[in-house]
Amino acid sequence: MTSSDKATLRDFMRACLASAGDHQDLSDDESLFMSGRLDSLAMTTLIVFLEESFGVDFAVVGFDVERVDSIAAMESLVDMGTVWSA
Amino acid sequence: MPTPLLTTEHPRSPARPFPGPERLRELWAIDRHAGIVRFAQSATGKVALVAAFAALARLLDVSLPYVLAAAAFAYLPAWRGAILVMAAGVSLARTSDFWLGRVASVAAQELLPAPSARLAAFAALALFFAGAWAALAHVRRNPTGLLARRPVVCLLWVAAGLCALASVPLLQGWVRAAAWLLLVVHGTYLWCLAYALQDQRTRARGPRSLQMGLFQPFWRSGVGSYTPTPFGKGAAFLRKHQAANSEELAVTQLKALKLLAWTAILLALQRVLVDMVEVRLELPATASIYRAFLEGRPYPVATSWGSLAWATLGGALAFAIWGHKIVAVARLAGFRLPRNTWRPLEAQTLAEFWNRYYYYFKELLVEFFFLPTFLRAFRRHPRLRVFFATFMAAGVGNAAYHFLRDIHLVATMGWRDATTGFASYLFYSAVLATGIGISQARTTAGRQPPRSWTGFLRCVLCVWFFFVCLRVFGDETRSFPLGDRVAFFLSLFGIDR
Numbered sequence: 306m307t308s309s310d311k312a313t314l315r316d317f318m319r320a321c322l323a324s325a326g327d328h329q330d331l332s333d334d335e336s337l338f339m340s341g342r343l344d345s346l347a348m349t350t351l352i353v354f355l356e357e358s359f360g361v362d363f364a365v366v367g368f369d370v371e372r373v374d375s376i377a378a379m380e381s382l383v384d385m386g387t388v389w390s391a
Numbered sequence: 392m393p394t395p396l397l398t399t400e401h402p403r404s405p406a407r408p409f410p411g412p413e414r415l416r417e418l419w420a421i422d423r424h425a426g427i428v429r430f431a432q433s434a435t436g437k438v439a440l441v442a443a444f445a446a447l448a449r450l451l452d453v454s455l456p457y458v459l460a461a462a463a464f465a466y467l468p469a470w471r472g473a474i475l476v477m478a479a480g481v482s483l484a485r486t487s488d489f490w491l492g493r494v495a496s497v498a499a500q501e502l503l504p505a506p507s508a509r510l511a512a513f514a515a516l517a518l519f520f521a522g523a524w525a526a527l528a529h530v531r532r533n534p535t536g537l538l539a540r541r542p543v544v545c546l547l548w549v550a551a552g553l554c555a556l557a558s559v560p561l562l563q564g565w566v567r568a569a570a571w572l573l574l575v576v577h578g579t580y581l582w583c584l585a586y587a588l589q590d591q592r593t594r595a596r597g598p599r600s601l602q603m604g605l606f607q608p609f610w611r612s613g614v615g616s617y618t619p620t621p622f623g624k625g626a627a628f629l630r631k632h633q634a635a636n637s638e639e640l641a642v643t644q645l646k647a648l649k650l651l652a653w654t655a656i657l658l659a660l661q662r663v664l665v666d667m668v669e670v671r672l673e674l675p676a677t678a679s680i681y682r683a684f685l686e687g688r689p690y691p692v693a694t695s696w697g698s699l700a701w702a703t704l705g706g707a708l709a710f711a712i713w714g715h716k717i718v719a720v721a722r723l724a725g726f727r728l729p730r731n732t733w734r735p736l737e738a739q740t741l742a743e744f745w746n747r748y749y750y751y752f753k754e755l756l757v758e759f760f761f762l763p764t765f766l767r768a769f770r771r772h773p774r775l776r777v778f779f780a781t782f783m784a785a786g787v788g789n790a791a792y793h794f795l796r797d798i799h800l801v802a803t804m805g806w807r808d809a810t811t812g813f814a815s816y817l818f819y820s821a822v823l824a825t826g827i828g829i830s831q832a833r834t835t836a837g838r839q840p841p842r843s844w845t846g847f848l849r850c851v852l853c854v855w856f857f858f859v860c861l862r863v864f865g866d867e868t869r870s871f872p873l874g875d876r877v878a879f880f881l882s883l884f885g886i887d888r
Contacts, residue, residue, distance in 0.1 A: 339631040341729055344746060345757040346834065349765055349777060356770070363766045367540070370758075371593060371627070 306380050310359070314379060317354055321347045333377040338370055348373065359383045422645035431641035437466065440644055444723055447651040448613075451658060453716050456481075457613030461724040464609070465640060472597075475604035482612035487512045489617065493799035494571045501564050511565040515572035520603060523584050527599045530591040542588035543759040546581050550795055553577055558806070571802045578795035579619045580606050582755055586625025589758075597626050605629070610721035615713060619796050620752045622717045623728050634725040647722030650730070654715040661708050668701050677702045677862070681871050684879045695883055696859075702866075703859045707735055707748065714749075739840040739850035741823075741830040741857060745785070752792075760788035777835050778828040786824030790817055793867065800869060812869025815876050819865035826857060 306314075318331060327342055337343045343351075351373060355361040361383060366372075372382045421427045430436040441462045448458045460478040464471050490512045491498065498508045530539045538545050553574040556562075562570055587602040596602075602625075611622055623629050634640035668674050675683075675690065680698045683690055690698075714731030721728045731750050738744035745753045765780035793816060801809040840850050863880045864873070871879075881887075 336631060339628060345754070345761065346742070346831065348762070349780075349835070352765065353773065368762065368766050369592070 306359075306383050310383070311376075311380060313358065314383075315376060317351075317358075318376060321350060331376070333380075334375050336374050338374050355379065355383065419649065421649065422642045427645065428638060428641050431645055432637050436641075437462075440648060441723075444644075444648055444651060444719075447648070447655055448716075448720075450655055451651065451712075451716055452615065453720065454613035457609040457720060458723065460609040461720050464724040465634075465644065472601050472604070475608065476600050478609035478612065479604045479607040482607045482609070483516060486617075490515070490572055490575065493575045494568055494802050496803040497568050497571045501568055503565055503568055507565045508568060511569040512572055514565075514569045515576050518569075518573055519576045519580065520606075523580070523587070523603065523606070524599060526584065527587060527591055527602060530588050534592050538588065539592055541763075542585045543763075546577075546585055547791065550574070550577055550581065550798075554798070554801075557802070571799070575799050575802075578798045579617070581795060582619055582759070582792070583621050583625075585759055586621055586627075590626045593627055595627075595630060597630075602626055608721075610717050610724065610726075613720055614716045619792070620749075620755060622714075622731065622751050623721055623726060624751065624754055624758075629726055632727045634727060639727070640725045643722050643725055643727045646727070647719045650715055650722065651719040654712055654719065657708060657712050657715070661705070661712065664705065664708070668705070674698055674701055677866060678868070678870070681875070681879055684882060685871070685875055689882065692883060692885070695879075699859050699862050699883075703855070703862050707732070710748070711735070736851065736855075738854050739847060740834065741826045741854060742781075742834060743830075744854050744858070745827065755792070756784040756788045760784040774832045774836060778832045781828035781831045782824040784824070785827045786820045789823065790820040793820075797867070804869065809869065811872065814873040815864045815869075815871070816867060818873055819861055822861060822864070 315331070318337065321343055322328070322331065322337075325343060325347065331337075335342075338348055348370075352363065352368075355373070356363070366382065366385055372378050431440050441458075444462075445455060445458050448455065457478065460474055464474045467474065487509055491508050498511075503511070526538060530536070530542075533539060553570070557567070557570040557574045559570075583606040587605065590596050590602065605621070605623075605626060608623070611618070623632070634643045674697050675694065677698050680690055680695050684695075689695070711732040718728050718730055729750055733747050733750070735744060735747045738747050761780045761784035764783040765776060768779055769776040790813075794813060800812075803809075804812065841847065860880070863876050863883075
């Protein structure tokens, strides 16, 4: 994932948190879903975002909450998705 | 830095004769007071905290041994696995009457003496847990196999197979009772096993014994009626929510104490309301309302609406009390679990209501029905994708959960009557799923609830009115067929059959 892509991802997650009334800082390794900061509806929005913006196909890479639970995890997921589709 | 309780201004100084709302919030926020958190970490503080919790637990009929198990779990980290498993074992050993009660009709039909019935119960439990142990081992060895990738689908097929087995006419005696019991046990622990199977694929998965201990955790065992819904979901969720140090543990345990104190207040409120509504106003129960309608002597429409409204609101209050007790015991053990019910009176959409009313059931449906469907179906049609996935969760998943939870009714009533009686709940699930699906799709499309007070009230009243109406079909008894319930529902609007 390029630094520009990462910035896009980070901005998106900040917007999701803000719409849930959460304006606290966000670190790369911080849990987003399993900690309860974001709910399942936010997860569906994130899934669609990852599919449309980065071409992640969860039918191929498999879905696991831990894979989208933090910025760092999503970065690995996108990179893995790139390898799978290459 | 948390706000100290004691300031230079005494709460009852002339300038402020009575504590205002902010003061009350400060007093209530014991988990944010540095001094109290420090005290809760001391030996004296721990004793005081557990004693206060135990005193409240006794008031609320929470079983004391499980409270002590929670305290031991919190303070003896090296023994946590053993405490979890032992508490689960003790709880299972004490529940043979519960399982036997589920298949009492089968035991009576087979003329089983009590010792044979208990043998059947233990055989069924042993067989289920042996099977679960083997399933966990299989997924560890085959993390990409079918059971690992689609655990719920596989477990539902097993349930179907057990249904077929238990219904075979050739089975007799304690073998027939054990077959029904195995089906009942499977239907009860299926969701715990699903979470455990999922956890086997994670990096930080725990030992299998720990996973098995979570099938009957002490925080669920000590509180009244049993539920198949895993409070705390699975091991992965619990790991993320376990207090990481003594300060976090103290804060979590103070939250446990607060939650139990709040539950005691709700219980007092419940008693006042029950006295007012059921004793003084003599509002009849909904079953009486239905029966009277079917016998041709219906209650006045206002009484029927009042009964439904009280059943819905009073039921939600009782439900909150029950869920709070479970979460409080889990928090005492050091798990920073979200409440199961959180301000349901503030829900402005149907989708939001389920998140606030029954959080852990919603999470179960999302994880095992919504997400698998969402990832696969209608990917090119965003709103249909959300609606269909929601329908699979709130409709199909909801119905499957409740049918399996009450599978013992098939043993009691027979397949025909049990499934005919379930038609009303199927209708309820379909309507609920459609409502929540539309609500989700609107939210996904960017529709926000109104921000004004009148708009807020209107939304909340609409949400609760929807559930009051749906109550007619979703009370989970199999006594009144769907057609009669539809006729009764229409009569509430002055439409006679």
